[in-house]
Every structure is written in C-alpha cells, then in structure tokens.
Amino acid sequence: MERLLLVDDAEAQRAIALLFLKGLPCEVDEAVDGAQALELFRANAYVLVLLDLEMPGMNGLDAARAMRALEAAEQRHHTPILALTAHEDEGHARQCAQAGFDGILVKPLRRPDLRELVSSRLPVF
Template structure:
C-alpha cells in the first residue's frame, strides 16, 4: 500500500523528474518513455529529466534542483537507492523541506522488497521491466500540483 498520493490534475509546466539508474539501457528506456509523455493523446505532461548513475549523484542532483519526482533504482554502485533515499529524507527533515516523492524502480517484486523500499522512505514501487502505462500512472499519481 502506498502513502497518500496527490490527486490527478492539469499540468501547466513540465514535470521535473530525476532518474537515478546505473544501467544505460534502462536509462534510455525510461528516458524514451518519459519523452513519449509529451506526445499528444498519450499523457497530459511534458517532462524535464535529470540523470544520475549512482546514489551519490542522485543525492547531489536532488540538492541542486527542485525535482517533482525521483525514480530511484534500488541497486546502484557507490551508494544504492535505499541509502540515497534515506539520505535525501534525512536532509529534507533537517531542512524542514517538503519531501519529494521517490519511486523505487526495481526488478525485485516480492512483498518483502516493497516493504524494504517503503521502509527506506520511498513512496511507491515500479517493477522492471517498466511498462509505459505504469510509469505514466506513477508520474500522474505522485507529482505535486503545478
């Protein structure tokens, strides 16, 4: 079960998505899926995409920008998605910031894996291979009002 989702709405500016994924093929797939969201008739939002190839980069890019959503791979080098999420949540709390929705992107689909993701502070889980409609639904569900 996911925590409180933001209701659907009309988008007046691009959705800023930070993608933390170390696999180049998965990066390209997610990037193309998000780019397709700007295609008329498919989804009501264009996106601005930032890319990190490990958890340390994800934390650094989170700190530099105002992201609407983070897609966080769980298994990455240097700092995995769990540690990166915990660090982002720690910094949000320390700074009195509104938490950015973080969606786990993982090949592990067991209930215990979902529990681990939510326990680390992620808001929801997308399983690999990611399906276009599931990705777009996550973006719609978790992006804040624009």
C-alpha cells in the first residue's frame, strides 16, 4: 500500500485531512513539524508529502529544501510535495516553487480538492 506523509503542527488540521483521506488506498504517516517530517522522509518512501508552510522550528519551506537535498544526495526519486497554506498569492507560490514544492493546497482544506489532488498523485488510482 502506498504511503503519504502529512505534516502540520495543528492537530485539528491533521484530523480534518485524515478524515478527508479516509477510504483512499493509502497509509498516512503524521508529523508535527519540519524536523520530524524530515526524519520520517529520510526513513520511508512516500508517494506524496502534504507539508504545512508555517510551523515552529523548521518550517515547511526549509523542510522541503532539506527533502530535495536528501533526494539529490541519496539519488532518490522525486517525491511530490504539496504545500498546505492559508495564503494564496503569487509571492507564496514563487517561494514554494523555489523551495521545491510541486503544488499548493489552500486552507481551509476542501474534501473534493484534497482527494482529487491526492488521487492524481498516487500511482494506484
């Protein structure tokens, strides 16, 4: 079964995302900050990472950069990383692209949007 990594410091946001993902044929690992996400990313193969931008400690932009550096250093395949953010503007989109994100999901999450984006990125669908 395919694995996703869901990273958000807000427990309520993770709970909503997990509820929306329920029933899809994938396992979801959770992290509460960028450092924990990087450790999970280092230890596991994911088909998709959903990564909040604004978290204490290592934020999402820094975590994405670190994940891309790890992929390059270990010659790993490219894992799609989608930003989770409440901001939908050109500045954030540019920052995300420069950090190595493949797309953006705007909060508050909507079930159809999340399921469509996730299903389009998973090879099992």
